[in-house]
Each structure stands twice: as C-alpha cells, then as structure tokens.
Amino acid sequence: MADVVQRRVGGSLRFPNRPSIIASSTIAGPMEGKGPLARWFDCVVEDDMFGERTPEKAERRFMRDAIDVALKNAGLEPDDLHIMVAGDLLNQTVTASFTAAEVPAPFMGVYGACSTSVEGLAIVASMVDAGFADVGLSVTSSHYQAAERQFRYPIELNIQRKSTSQYTVTGAGALVVSSGRGPVVVTEATIGKVIDMGIKDPNQMGPAMAPAAADTLYRHFVDTGRTPDYYDMIITGDLGAVGSSILRDLLQRRGVVLGDVYRDSGALMFEGVPGTGVGGSGCACAALTMGGLIYKKMLANEISRALVVATGALLSSLTWQQGESIPGVAHAVALEVQPGAAT
Amino acid sequence: MPNPSKRKHNANEQAKYQRIASAHVPKPPLARNLVTAFAVGGIICAVGQGVLNYFVSSGMTFDEAIAPTLCVMIALSALLTATSIYHHIGEFAGAGAAIPITGFANTIVAAAMDFKREGYILGMGAKMFIIAGPVIVYGVVSGVIVSAIRWLSR
Structure with missing residues (x-):
C-alpha cells in the first residue's frame, strides 16, 4: 500500500504519470481567420460550408480534418488510437458520432456544451494516466450556421444582436495524448460542478456560465495551493467580454485576483472582427485556442504553464422556451511544458 | 447526508x-437604435409609397394599387433575403426592418431557405411559418376579436 500514487488533490485530479499532448490540430472557419488567433491555426477554411450541402455536414468535415491533421502531426495512423473522445453542440452529438463512424478507434461521445473540449481532454488524460490507453485523441467542433439554426433562428432572419450576444465559432480542434514523453504535459484537472444562478436569457450565456467558471477556478486554486500567478496564462472558454468581467468580479469577492495572466478565448477569438457581439462561443472556441495559441506558445517555450477553463451553458432550445434557467459548467486542465523538451 | 439546500442555489x-x-x-445603445430604426423603417415605407404612387399614376385607383404594392415589396424583400442582404439591414435597423411587410416576408423566406435542407415536405413546407406563424395566428385572432366588438357595439 505504500506505493499508492496520490491521484486526488482535494477535489481535483492529478496525473502522476504525466500524460503528454504530442500533437494538436486547429481547423478554423473564415470569420475566425480574421481574428487575432488566426496565426496559431493549422488551417483556415475560406468556405464555411466546406463545399457541403448542409452546415451539419460541413461541421463533420471540420472535425474529420481536425482528426486527420492531428494524427498526421503526431505521426500516427487512426488504427494507433486506443480511445477517441469527441463532442459537439448538435442534438445527440451527431457530429462526433457520425465522424467517429469513419475512424477505426474505440469511441466515447461526450456533451458539455462549450466546455466539451476540456472535458474530453480530461477524460483522455485520465485514461492515459491510468494506463487504459497509450494513445488517445480528444476532438470537438462547432459551426455557426449549424448551431444558429438549432439554438436560435434561421440564418437569413432579420434580427438585431443584443449587447450580450455571442457568435458561435466555426471550426474544430483535436489533441493527441500519449503515455510517452511529449512536449506538453497535462498535470491536473478540476472537473466542474453544474451551477444554476437563474439566468434565463439565452443571449446572456456569459453571465450564465461565469459562476461555474468562478467555482471551478476557486476550487482549483484551493486544491492545488496555487495562486493565479503560478500560471503564465489562464484562459476561459467562451465567457465573452461580459462574462469574463463578471468572473474577475466574482473571484475578487472571494479574494482571488486573476490579474494580467487571464484572458477569455471568446473575447480573443473575434477581437476587432465586426458583427460578432461580445465574443465567440461554441465547442470550437476553447478547442481552437487550446490547440492553437496555448499549445504552440508552449512548443515555442513562450509560456511554460497554462490553465484552460472551458465553460459550457447547458441549455437546449426546448428548456429556454419552457422558461427554464440556464445551468453552467466549467472544467479546467493545467498544462505545463515538459522540462527539457524546449525546441 | 447531502443537504438539499446546499445543492441548489436558493432564490x-x-x-x-x-x-x-x-x-x-452593457446598456443597449437605445438612442442609436431608435434613430436607425426610424430612418431605415422610414426609407422602406418611402419606397413602398413610391411604388404605390407609380401604380396610381399609371391609372389604378388607390384601393386597386394596394395589393400590387404589397406584392412588389414582398418580392423585393424575398430577393434581398435570398441574396443574404436583408439580415444585414435587420442587424443594423432592428425593428425598422422587422415591422414593415418586408420584415414579415423575410421571416418566411429565411425559414424556407433554412429548412429546405430537411426536404420540401417535412422541412420547407412544414417549417416555413415557424417565425411568421404566430403573427398570422394572433393577427387573425385579434382581427376576430376587434370585429366582434365592432359588431356588438353597432
């Protein structure tokens, strides 16, 4: 019993076998290509329909390409994968399961709304750390048109965006996690609790998710004994400008000052891009930022520790029409550069 | 024992x-929204008035000219919707683009375009009126009520 490895720190998970991210991929749509994160993407697709007849099919193309590029970047074949965890925003996560039908890997579909990218990574990292898989892949996608018609209104409808509206990110991001030594290590994960603060307006997803993000971050810092400045970068998924300002406020009230290391990927994604409201949202928002900006900055040794907190608004078009409030969830993973792996 | 009051945040x-x-x-830019809605709504109505005047000047009575004017405005809106222009007008002008009949036509064409992918029967045919439907239903209902009041108070 003396050799039992400590895998739980407080309520958070610690990965003592240091599962590594050996490759990432980021396939982004045209609007995302206009934003400041574009230089970190593997590929910007100019036609958001990807030449397909429906946006749902186009989203699958994004996910499929993300998988192919990630495997290519890792120098692996689809048969090498011991597990693939995927998720998206569409009903019954059809993007994930239909795409998985083309990939010969054991598959688990997950749904955490826009928090799915980190949820998937946490699951894959746990499996790799525990020895259930040597190589695993986590992939998520979202598509503006597909999400818009499922959650909101027809694309061509004349409607004015509210001051808190967000814009669904089109794209897909994948990460390959391996038990072997890689450039970036997944060190801890803090799994989110679902928190419902009674926000009912689907145009206010940032305010609906901010309490969950505050709770997860607070617990992460308490569990690990760290403070925000331990990290070179703390990134939330898609709180947008409004939600991230609320998050700072909530944490400050609990004595945690996020400071300059904190940014929101939703706010970053469309910085300076007109017609996108207070920022991006969707599964691909955190996925593109994590696989692009963060992973590549870590490869370049520009940052050595990062905390990614992907946030999800757990609503459906039925629940908000029935007057229910919007529960939020946020999952966090801590990443660090493998010592001595700098390029 | 889990404490139920701890599990869900109270009111x-x-x-x-x-x-x-x-x-x-952030507060919505009310003044800007009012001005753009007024201006764009006014322009749409002015175009409609121009079309009406044209029909009247070419020999129709005022009453005769109303129906073809509406047809022209609806066709114009359908064209602007299909070419992906009308939703930009709506984004800019809000109610100014939504209230005139062009906005109503946009809701039907936009829904028809969107649901065409699910087929002509179960998609377009069934869901074309998903936005416009309530307007028609409650327009008819309120018409019946108003007419009933008028009839009763004769």
Whole structure:
C-alpha cells in the first residue's frame, strides 16, 4: 500500500504519470481567420460550408480534418488510437458520432456544451494516466450556421444582436495524448460542478456560465495551493467580454485576483472582427485556442504553464422556451511544458 | 447526508448574483437604435409609397394599387433575403426592418431557405411559418376579436 500514487488533490485530479499532448490540430472557419488567433491555426477554411450541402455536414468535415491533421502531426495512423473522445453542440452529438463512424478507434461521445473540449481532454488524460490507453485523441467542433439554426433562428432572419450576444465559432480542434514523453504535459484537472444562478436569457450565456467558471477556478486554486500567478496564462472558454468581467468580479469577492495572466478565448477569438457581439462561443472556441495559441506558445517555450477553463451553458432550445434557467459548467486542465523538451 | 439546500442555489443567492451580473452587462445603445430604426423603417415605407404612387399614376385607383404594392415589396424583400442582404439591414435597423411587410416576408423566406435542407415536405413546407406563424395566428385572432366588438357595439 505504500506505493499508492496520490491521484486526488482535494477535489481535483492529478496525473502522476504525466500524460503528454504530442500533437494538436486547429481547423478554423473564415470569420475566425480574421481574428487575432488566426496565426496559431493549422488551417483556415475560406468556405464555411466546406463545399457541403448542409452546415451539419460541413461541421463533420471540420472535425474529420481536425482528426486527420492531428494524427498526421503526431505521426500516427487512426488504427494507433486506443480511445477517441469527441463532442459537439448538435442534438445527440451527431457530429462526433457520425465522424467517429469513419475512424477505426474505440469511441466515447461526450456533451458539455462549450466546455466539451476540456472535458474530453480530461477524460483522455485520465485514461492515459491510468494506463487504459497509450494513445488517445480528444476532438470537438462547432459551426455557426449549424448551431444558429438549432439554438436560435434561421440564418437569413432579420434580427438585431443584443449587447450580450455571442457568435458561435466555426471550426474544430483535436489533441493527441500519449503515455510517452511529449512536449506538453497535462498535470491536473478540476472537473466542474453544474451551477444554476437563474439566468434565463439565452443571449446572456456569459453571465450564465461565469459562476461555474468562478467555482471551478476557486476550487482549483484551493486544491492545488496555487495562486493565479503560478500560471503564465489562464484562459476561459467562451465567457465573452461580459462574462469574463463578471468572473474577475466574482473571484475578487472571494479574494482571488486573476490579474494580467487571464484572458477569455471568446473575447480573443473575434477581437476587432465586426458583427460578432461580445465574443465567440461554441465547442470550437476553447478547442481552437487550446490547440492553437496555448499549445504552440508552449512548443515555442513562450509560456511554460497554462490553465484552460472551458465553460459550457447547458441549455437546449426546448428548456429556454419552457422558461427554464440556464445551468453552467466549467472544467479546467493545467498544462505545463515538459522540462527539457524546449525546441 | 447531502443537504438539499446546499445543492441548489436558493432564490436569494440567485438574486444577489443577478444584481452583480447585471452591473457588467452593457446598456443597449437605445438612442442609436431608435434613430436607425426610424430612418431605415422610414426609407422602406418611402419606397413602398413610391411604388404605390407609380401604380396610381399609371391609372389604378388607390384601393386597386394596394395589393400590387404589397406584392412588389414582398418580392423585393424575398430577393434581398435570398441574396443574404436583408439580415444585414435587420442587424443594423432592428425593428425598422422587422415591422414593415418586408420584415414579415423575410421571416418566411429565411425559414424556407433554412429548412429546405430537411426536404420540401417535412422541412420547407412544414417549417416555413415557424417565425411568421404566430403573427398570422394572433393577427387573425385579434382581427376576430376587434370585429366582434365592432359588431356588438353597432
């Protein structure tokens, strides 16, 4: 019993076998290509329909390409994968399961709304750390048109965006996690609790998710004994400008000052891009930022520790029409550069 | 034993949070919205008036000219919707683009375009009126009520 490895720190998970991210991929749509994160993407697709007849099919193309590029970047074949965890925003996560039908890997579909990218990574990292898989892949996608018609209104409808509206990110991001030594290590994960603060307006997803993000971050810092400045970068998924300002406020009230290391990927994604409201949202928002900006900055040794907190608004078009409030969830993973792996 | 009151945030906590959150929510640019809605709505109506005047000047009575004017405005809106222009007007002008009959036509064409992918029967045919439907239903209902009041108070 003396050799039992400590895998739980407080309520958070610690990965003592240091599962590594050996490759990432980021396939982004045209609007995302206009934003400041574009230089970190593997590929910007100019036609958001990807030449397909429906946006749902186009989203699958994004996910499929993300998988192919990630495997290519890792120098692996689809048969090498011991597990693939995927998720998206569409009903019954059809993007994930239909795409998985083309990939010969054991598959688990997950749904955490826009928090799915980190949820998937946490699951894959746990499996790799525990020895259930040597190589695993986590992939998520979202598509503006597909999400818009499922959650909101027809694309061509004349409607004015509210001051808190967000814009669904089109794209897909994948990460390959391996038990072997890689450039970036997944060190801890803090799994989110679902928190419902009674926000009912689907145009206010940032305010609906901010309490969950505050709770997860607070617990992460308490569990690990760290403070925000331990990290070179703390990134939330898609709180947008409004939600991230609320998050700072909530944490400050609990004595945690996020400071300059904190940014929101939703706010970053469309910085300076007109017609996108207070920022991006969707599964691909955190996925593109994590696989692009963060992973590549870590490869370049520009940052050595990062905390990614992907946030999800757990609503459906039925629940908000029935007057229910919007529960939020946020999952966090801590990443660090493998010592001595700098390029 | 889990304490149920700990599991779900109570109404007080929710109200307190919503006060904190609403302080961060930017106010909608009301003055700008009013001006653009007024201007664009006015322009659309002016175009409609121009079309009406044309029909009257080419020999129709005022009453005869109303129906073809509406047809022209609806066709124009359908064209602008299909070419992906009308939703930009709507984004800019809000109610100014939504209230005139062109906005009504846009809701039907936009839904028809969107649901065409699910087929002509179960998609387009069934869901074309998903936005416009309530307007038609409650327009007819309120018409019946108003007519009934008028009939009863004769």
